[in-house]
Protein backbone atom coordinates (compact mmCIF):
# COMPACT_ATOMS: atom_id res chain seq x y z
CA UNK A 1 0.00 0.00 0.00
CA UNK A 2 2.80 2.36 0.91
CA UNK A 3 4.49 1.45 -2.37
CA UNK A 4 1.33 2.46 -4.12
CA UNK A 5 1.54 5.94 -2.55
CA UNK A 6 5.21 6.24 -3.51
CA UNK A 7 4.46 5.37 -7.11
CA UNK A 8 1.62 7.98 -7.22
CA UNK A 9 4.04 10.58 -5.92
CA UNK A 10 6.79 9.58 -8.41
CA UNK A 11 4.48 9.64 -11.39
CA UNK A 12 3.08 13.03 -10.26
CA UNK A 13 6.61 14.45 -10.04
CA UNK A 14 7.31 13.31 -13.57
CA UNK A 15 3.97 14.62 -14.93
CA UNK A 16 4.19 18.02 -13.29
CA UNK A 17 7.45 18.71 -15.14
CA UNK A 18 5.54 18.50 -18.44
CA UNK A 19 2.85 21.05 -17.55
CA UNK A 20 3.26 24.27 -19.54
CA UNK A 21 -0.13 25.97 -19.24
CA UNK A 22 -3.17 26.25 -16.98
CA UNK A 23 -5.29 23.86 -19.06
CA UNK A 24 -2.70 21.11 -18.63
CA UNK A 25 -2.46 22.03 -14.95
CA UNK A 26 -6.18 21.49 -14.50
CA UNK A 27 -5.98 18.06 -16.16
CA UNK A 28 -3.14 17.17 -13.83
CA UNK A 29 -5.05 18.37 -10.78
CA UNK A 30 -8.06 16.23 -11.64
CA UNK A 31 -5.83 13.23 -12.38
CA UNK A 32 -4.06 13.38 -9.01
CA UNK A 33 -6.57 14.99 -6.63
CA UNK A 34 -9.91 14.41 -8.31
CA UNK A 35 -12.60 12.03 -7.06
CA UNK A 36 -11.46 9.34 -9.47
CA UNK A 37 -7.76 9.76 -8.81
CA UNK A 38 -5.49 6.90 -7.74
CA UNK A 39 -5.00 8.66 -4.42
CA UNK A 40 -8.72 8.77 -3.88
CA UNK A 41 -8.98 5.06 -4.72
CA UNK A 42 -6.19 4.26 -2.26
CA UNK A 43 -7.87 6.29 0.50
CA UNK A 44 -11.11 4.43 -0.02
CA UNK A 45 -9.30 1.23 1.01
CA UNK A 46 -8.49 2.69 4.43
CA UNK A 47 -11.68 1.40 5.94
CA UNK A 48 -10.64 -2.20 5.22
CA UNK A 49 -7.36 -1.87 7.15
CA UNK A 50 -6.72 -2.72 10.77
CA UNK A 51 -5.92 -0.04 13.41
CA UNK A 52 -2.11 0.36 13.11
CA UNK A 53 -2.01 -0.16 9.39
CA UNK A 54 -4.81 2.32 8.95
CA UNK A 55 -2.98 4.96 11.02
CA UNK A 56 0.32 4.47 9.15
CA UNK A 57 -1.25 4.42 5.79
CA UNK A 58 -3.55 7.36 6.56
CA UNK A 59 -0.60 9.44 7.74
CA UNK A 60 1.37 8.60 4.64
CA UNK A 61 -1.53 9.23 2.30
CA UNK A 62 -2.11 12.64 3.91
CA UNK A 63 1.53 13.55 3.45
CA UNK A 64 1.35 12.61 -0.20
CA UNK A 65 -1.91 14.60 -0.64
CA UNK A 66 -0.37 17.66 1.03
CA UNK A 67 2.71 17.32 -1.15
CA UNK A 68 0.56 17.16 -4.29
CA UNK A 69 -1.49 20.18 -3.20
CA UNK A 70 1.57 22.30 -2.40
CA UNK A 71 3.35 21.46 -5.63
CA UNK A 72 0.17 22.01 -7.67
CA UNK A 73 -0.41 25.40 -6.05
CA UNK A 74 3.19 26.48 -6.64
CA UNK A 75 2.90 25.35 -10.24
CA UNK A 76 -0.35 27.28 -10.73
CA UNK A 77 1.18 30.47 -9.37
CA UNK A 78 4.20 30.06 -11.61
CA UNK A 79 2.01 29.42 -14.67
CA UNK A 80 -0.17 32.43 -13.93
CA UNK A 81 2.84 34.66 -13.52
CA UNK A 82 4.17 33.40 -16.85
CA UNK A 83 0.78 34.06 -18.51
CA UNK A 84 0.59 37.62 -17.17
CA UNK A 85 4.07 38.17 -18.34
CA UNK A 86 3.17 37.05 -21.86
CA UNK A 87 0.31 39.60 -21.88
CA UNK A 88 2.60 42.46 -20.96
CA UNK A 89 3.48 44.96 -23.72
CA UNK A 90 6.65 44.02 -25.46
CA UNK A 91 8.14 47.42 -26.19
CA UNK A 92 10.58 45.96 -28.67
CA UNK A 93 7.79 44.74 -30.99
CA UNK A 94 6.82 46.97 -33.96
CA UNK A 95 3.63 48.89 -33.07
CA UNK A 96 0.37 49.04 -35.04
CA UNK A 97 -0.07 52.46 -36.60
CA UNK A 98 -3.14 54.43 -35.46
CA UNK A 99 -5.05 56.17 -38.25
CA UNK A 100 -5.46 59.83 -37.37
CA UNK A 101 -7.35 62.50 -39.26
CA UNK A 102 -5.74 65.56 -40.78
CA UNK A 103 -6.67 68.70 -42.64
CA UNK A 104 -7.74 68.65 -46.27
CA UNK A 105 -5.12 70.29 -48.52
CA UNK A 106 -7.56 73.11 -49.34
CA UNK A 107 -8.18 73.83 -45.66
CA UNK A 108 -4.45 73.79 -45.09
CA UNK A 109 -3.78 76.24 -47.92
CA UNK A 110 -6.62 78.49 -46.75
CA UNK A 111 -5.08 78.51 -43.25
CA UNK A 112 -1.65 79.33 -44.64
CA UNK A 113 -3.08 82.26 -46.61
CA UNK A 114 -4.97 83.52 -43.55
CA UNK A 115 -1.87 83.38 -41.33
CA UNK A 116 0.14 85.53 -43.74
CA UNK A 117 -2.58 88.19 -43.99
CA UNK A 118 -3.31 88.12 -40.26
CA UNK A 119 0.37 88.91 -39.70
CA UNK A 120 -0.15 91.98 -41.93
CA UNK A 121 -3.05 93.09 -39.73
CA UNK A 122 -5.88 91.96 -42.01
CA UNK A 123 -9.08 90.61 -40.45
CA UNK A 124 -10.87 87.47 -41.69
CA UNK A 125 -14.58 87.82 -42.46
CA UNK A 126 -17.02 85.45 -44.14
CA UNK A 127 -20.24 85.84 -46.08
CA UNK A 128 -23.19 83.81 -47.37
CA UNK A 129 -22.83 81.26 -50.18
CA UNK A 130 -26.39 81.97 -51.32
CA UNK A 131 -26.36 85.57 -52.47
CA UNK A 132 -28.73 88.04 -54.00
CA UNK A 133 -28.31 89.21 -57.56
CA UNK A 134 -27.85 92.64 -56.02
CA UNK A 135 -24.72 91.85 -53.98
CA UNK A 136 -23.22 89.43 -56.48
CA UNK A 137 -23.68 91.76 -59.47
CA UNK A 138 -25.58 95.09 -59.28
CA UNK A 139 -23.79 96.62 -56.31
CA UNK A 140 -20.49 95.58 -57.91
CA UNK A 141 -21.24 97.80 -60.87
CA UNK A 142 -22.59 94.91 -62.98
CA UNK A 143 -26.24 95.83 -63.66
CA UNK A 144 -28.67 93.43 -65.35
CA UNK A 145 -27.95 93.00 -69.07
CA UNK A 146 -24.38 94.27 -68.58
CA UNK A 147 -22.17 92.17 -70.88
CA UNK A 148 -19.74 91.61 -67.99
CA UNK A 149 -22.26 89.24 -66.40
CA UNK A 150 -21.08 86.78 -69.04
CA UNK A 151 -17.79 86.58 -67.13
CA UNK A 152 -19.52 84.59 -64.41
CA UNK A 153 -21.72 81.68 -65.47
CA UNK A 154 -24.29 81.59 -62.73
CA UNK A 155 -26.39 79.04 -60.89
CA UNK A 156 -29.67 80.88 -60.34
CA UNK A 157 -32.14 79.87 -57.66
CA UNK A 158 -35.69 79.62 -59.04
CA UNK A 159 -38.30 82.28 -58.28
CA UNK A 160 -38.27 85.71 -56.64
CA UNK A 161 -37.32 85.86 -52.99
CA UNK A 162 -38.45 89.24 -51.68
CA UNK A 163 -37.28 92.83 -51.51
CA UNK A 164 -33.73 94.04 -51.03
CA UNK A 165 -32.75 95.67 -47.74
CA UNK A 166 -29.60 97.68 -47.05
CA UNK A 167 -28.06 100.95 -48.18
CA UNK A 168 -27.39 99.90 -51.77
CA UNK A 169 -30.55 97.88 -52.29
CA UNK A 170 -32.88 98.35 -55.23
CA UNK A 171 -36.62 98.46 -54.62
CA UNK A 172 -37.52 95.77 -57.17
CA UNK A 173 -37.99 92.07 -56.43
CA UNK A 174 -34.89 90.03 -55.71
CA UNK A 175 -33.38 86.99 -57.31
CA UNK A 176 -31.09 84.63 -55.42
CA UNK A 177 -28.09 82.76 -56.80
CA UNK A 178 -25.05 80.76 -55.66
CA UNK A 179 -22.34 83.38 -55.38
CA UNK A 180 -19.99 83.30 -58.35
CA UNK A 181 -17.16 85.01 -56.44
CA UNK A 182 -16.35 86.31 -52.95
CA UNK A 183 -16.56 89.96 -54.12
CA UNK A 184 -20.15 90.48 -52.81
CA UNK A 185 -18.60 90.53 -49.32
CA UNK A 186 -16.81 93.75 -50.34
CA UNK A 187 -20.22 95.44 -50.46
CA UNK A 188 -21.66 93.74 -47.38
CA UNK A 189 -18.61 94.72 -45.34
CA UNK A 190 -18.40 98.31 -46.62
CA UNK A 191 -22.10 98.89 -45.91
CA UNK A 192 -21.53 98.15 -42.23
CA UNK A 193 -18.01 99.45 -41.56
CA UNK A 194 -16.12 102.71 -41.77
CA UNK A 195 -12.61 102.92 -43.26
CA UNK A 196 -9.77 102.47 -42.67
CA UNK A 197 -9.83 98.63 -42.64
CA UNK A 198 -8.29 95.67 -44.37
CA UNK A 199 -10.03 92.31 -44.68
CA UNK A 200 -9.73 88.97 -46.40
CA UNK A 201 -12.76 86.82 -47.22
CA UNK A 202 -12.19 83.10 -47.70
CA UNK A 203 -15.10 81.17 -49.17
CA UNK A 204 -16.71 78.72 -51.49
CA UNK A 205 -18.01 79.92 -54.84
CA UNK A 206 -19.93 78.32 -57.70
CA UNK A 207 -19.89 78.60 -61.48
CA UNK A 208 -22.07 76.96 -64.03
CA UNK A 209 -19.30 75.81 -66.32
CA UNK A 210 -17.72 72.67 -67.76
CA UNK A 211 -15.11 71.06 -65.52
CA UNK A 212 -11.60 70.26 -66.64
CA UNK A 213 -8.17 69.97 -65.03
CA UNK A 214 -8.22 73.61 -63.92
CA UNK A 215 -11.96 74.39 -63.66
CA UNK A 216 -14.49 73.18 -61.11
CA UNK A 217 -18.13 74.19 -60.73
CA UNK A 218 -17.51 74.53 -57.01
CA UNK A 219 -14.21 76.01 -55.87
CA UNK A 220 -12.72 78.42 -53.33
CA UNK A 221 -11.63 82.02 -53.51
CA UNK A 222 -9.86 84.44 -51.20
CA UNK A 223 -11.02 88.02 -51.53
CA UNK A 224 -9.00 90.93 -50.21
CA UNK A 225 -10.09 94.52 -49.57
CA UNK A 226 -8.19 97.44 -48.08
CA UNK A 227 -9.85 100.86 -47.86
CA UNK A 228 -8.62 104.09 -46.31
CA UNK A 229 -7.25 107.53 -47.09
CA UNK A 230 -4.45 107.59 -49.69
CA UNK A 231 -4.56 103.86 -50.49
CA UNK A 232 -3.01 103.34 -53.92
CA UNK A 233 -1.91 100.59 -56.30
CA UNK A 234 1.55 100.91 -54.74
CA UNK A 235 0.08 99.64 -51.44
CA UNK A 236 -1.54 96.75 -53.29
CA UNK A 237 1.72 95.89 -55.02
CA UNK A 238 3.60 95.80 -51.70
CA UNK A 239 0.99 93.73 -49.84
CA UNK A 240 0.51 91.18 -52.60
CA UNK A 241 4.21 90.74 -53.31
CA UNK A 242 4.82 90.18 -49.60
CA UNK A 243 2.03 87.65 -49.54
CA UNK A 244 3.22 85.59 -52.50
CA UNK A 245 6.86 85.59 -51.41
CA UNK A 246 5.82 84.19 -48.04
CA UNK A 247 3.23 81.77 -49.44
CA UNK A 248 5.69 80.19 -51.87
CA UNK A 249 8.68 80.76 -49.58
CA UNK A 250 10.52 82.36 -52.49
CA UNK A 251 11.83 85.87 -51.73
CA UNK A 252 13.29 86.23 -55.24
CA UNK A 253 10.10 85.53 -57.21
CA UNK A 254 9.12 87.88 -60.04
CA UNK A 255 5.82 89.70 -60.55
CA UNK A 256 3.97 91.14 -63.51
CA UNK A 257 0.93 93.43 -63.27
CA UNK A 258 -1.09 93.43 -66.50
CA UNK A 259 -4.04 95.73 -67.21
CA UNK A 260 -7.32 93.85 -67.03
CA UNK A 261 -11.03 94.48 -66.71
CA UNK A 262 -13.43 93.85 -63.84
CA UNK A 263 -16.46 96.19 -63.62
CA UNK A 264 -15.97 96.85 -59.89
CA UNK A 265 -12.35 98.08 -60.13
CA UNK A 266 -10.64 100.86 -62.06
CA UNK A 267 -7.92 100.35 -63.05
CA UNK A 268 -8.11 96.55 -63.06
CA UNK A 269 -5.05 94.31 -63.05
CA UNK A 270 -4.17 90.68 -63.48
CA UNK A 271 -1.19 89.48 -61.45
CA UNK A 272 1.30 86.98 -62.85
CA UNK A 273 4.13 85.35 -60.94
CA UNK A 274 7.30 83.52 -61.90
CA UNK A 275 8.93 81.45 -59.18
CA UNK A 276 12.40 79.98 -58.97
CA UNK A 277 12.36 77.20 -61.55
CA UNK A 278 9.16 78.30 -63.35
CA UNK A 279 9.67 78.50 -67.12
CA UNK A 280 6.61 80.65 -67.81
CA UNK A 281 4.46 83.30 -66.13
CA UNK A 282 1.54 82.01 -64.05
CA UNK A 283 -1.66 84.02 -63.71
CA UNK A 284 -2.68 84.06 -60.04
CA UNK A 285 -5.35 86.71 -59.43
CA UNK A 286 -7.60 89.53 -60.54
CA UNK A 287 -7.41 92.84 -58.69
CA UNK A 288 -7.60 96.62 -58.94
CA UNK A 289 -8.59 99.87 -57.26
CA UNK A 290 -12.18 99.80 -55.99
CA UNK A 291 -14.36 101.60 -58.55
CA UNK A 292 -15.65 105.08 -57.58
CA UNK A 293 -19.20 103.94 -58.32
CA UNK A 294 -18.85 101.10 -55.82
CA UNK A 295 -17.45 103.41 -53.13
CA UNK A 296 -20.25 105.93 -53.74
CA UNK A 297 -22.95 103.27 -53.67
CA UNK A 298 -21.95 102.21 -50.15
CA UNK A 299 -21.91 105.84 -48.99
CA UNK A 300 -18.17 106.49 -49.05
CA UNK A 301 -16.67 109.66 -50.53
CA UNK A 302 -14.16 108.58 -53.21
CA UNK A 303 -12.30 111.88 -52.73
CA UNK A 304 -11.61 110.94 -49.11
CA UNK A 305 -11.03 107.18 -49.21
CA UNK A 306 -9.72 104.82 -51.81
CA UNK A 307 -9.15 101.10 -51.77
CA UNK A 308 -7.78 98.09 -53.53
CA UNK A 309 -9.44 94.71 -53.91
CA UNK A 310 -8.26 91.35 -55.16
CA UNK A 311 -9.65 87.87 -55.67
CA UNK A 312 -7.57 84.74 -55.99
CA UNK A 313 -8.42 81.10 -56.57
CA UNK A 314 -7.46 79.12 -53.45
CA UNK A 315 -7.59 75.83 -55.39
CA UNK A 316 -5.27 77.16 -58.06
CA UNK A 317 -2.78 78.33 -55.42
CA UNK A 318 -2.94 74.91 -53.74
CA UNK A 319 -2.30 73.30 -57.13
CA UNK A 320 0.73 75.50 -57.78
CA UNK A 321 2.19 75.06 -54.31
CA UNK A 322 1.73 71.31 -54.07
CA UNK A 323 2.09 70.48 -57.79
CA UNK A 324 -1.45 69.07 -58.06
CA UNK A 325 -2.09 68.39 -61.75
CA UNK A 326 -5.91 68.32 -61.70
CA UNK A 327 -8.30 70.44 -59.59
CA UNK A 328 -10.81 67.57 -59.53
CA UNK A 329 -8.46 65.54 -57.30
CA UNK A 330 -9.23 68.02 -54.51
CA UNK A 331 -12.89 67.02 -54.57
CA UNK A 332 -12.52 63.32 -55.47
CA UNK A 333 -12.53 62.02 -51.89
CA UNK A 334 -9.71 59.68 -52.94
CA UNK A 335 -7.83 58.91 -49.72
CA UNK A 336 -4.66 57.98 -51.60
CA UNK A 337 -4.51 61.59 -52.76
CA UNK A 338 -5.67 63.23 -49.53
CA UNK A 339 -3.30 61.25 -47.30
CA UNK A 340 -0.29 62.70 -49.06
CA UNK A 341 -1.05 65.92 -47.24
CA UNK A 342 -0.53 64.58 -43.73
CA UNK A 343 1.86 66.88 -41.94
Ligand code: FA5
Nearest residue numbers: 181183215216219262285286287309310311312313316
Ligand atom coordinates in the same frame (compact mmCIF):
# COMPACT_ATOMS: atom_id res chain seq x y z
C1 FA5 B 1 -13.22 87.12 -59.99
O1 FA5 B 1 -13.92 86.24 -59.56
C2 FA5 B 1 -13.15 88.47 -59.35
N1 FA5 B 1 -14.16 88.55 -58.33
C3 FA5 B 1 -11.77 88.72 -58.79
C4 FA5 B 1 -11.54 90.15 -58.37
C5 FA5 B 1 -11.78 90.51 -57.06
C6 FA5 B 1 -11.13 91.07 -59.28
C7 FA5 B 1 -11.56 91.82 -56.67
C8 FA5 B 1 -10.91 92.38 -58.89
C9 FA5 B 1 -11.13 92.77 -57.58
P1 FA5 B 1 -12.14 85.62 -61.81
O2 FA5 B 1 -13.37 85.19 -62.45
O3 FA5 B 1 -10.96 85.86 -62.72
O4 FA5 B 1 -12.35 86.95 -60.98
O5 FA5 B 1 -11.75 84.53 -60.71
C10 FA5 B 1 -10.69 84.75 -59.79
C11 FA5 B 1 -9.83 83.50 -59.63
O6 FA5 B 1 -10.67 82.39 -59.32
C12 FA5 B 1 -9.13 83.08 -60.92
O7 FA5 B 1 -7.90 83.77 -61.06
C13 FA5 B 1 -8.90 81.61 -60.69
O8 FA5 B 1 -7.75 81.41 -59.88
C14 FA5 B 1 -10.10 81.20 -59.89
N2 FA5 B 1 -11.11 80.54 -60.73
C15 FA5 B 1 -11.95 81.09 -61.62
N3 FA5 B 1 -12.76 80.16 -62.18
C16 FA5 B 1 -12.41 78.98 -61.63
C17 FA5 B 1 -12.89 77.63 -61.76
N4 FA5 B 1 -13.90 77.30 -62.56
N5 FA5 B 1 -12.29 76.66 -61.04
C18 FA5 B 1 -11.28 76.98 -60.19
N6 FA5 B 1 -10.79 78.21 -60.00
C19 FA5 B 1 -11.35 79.21 -60.71
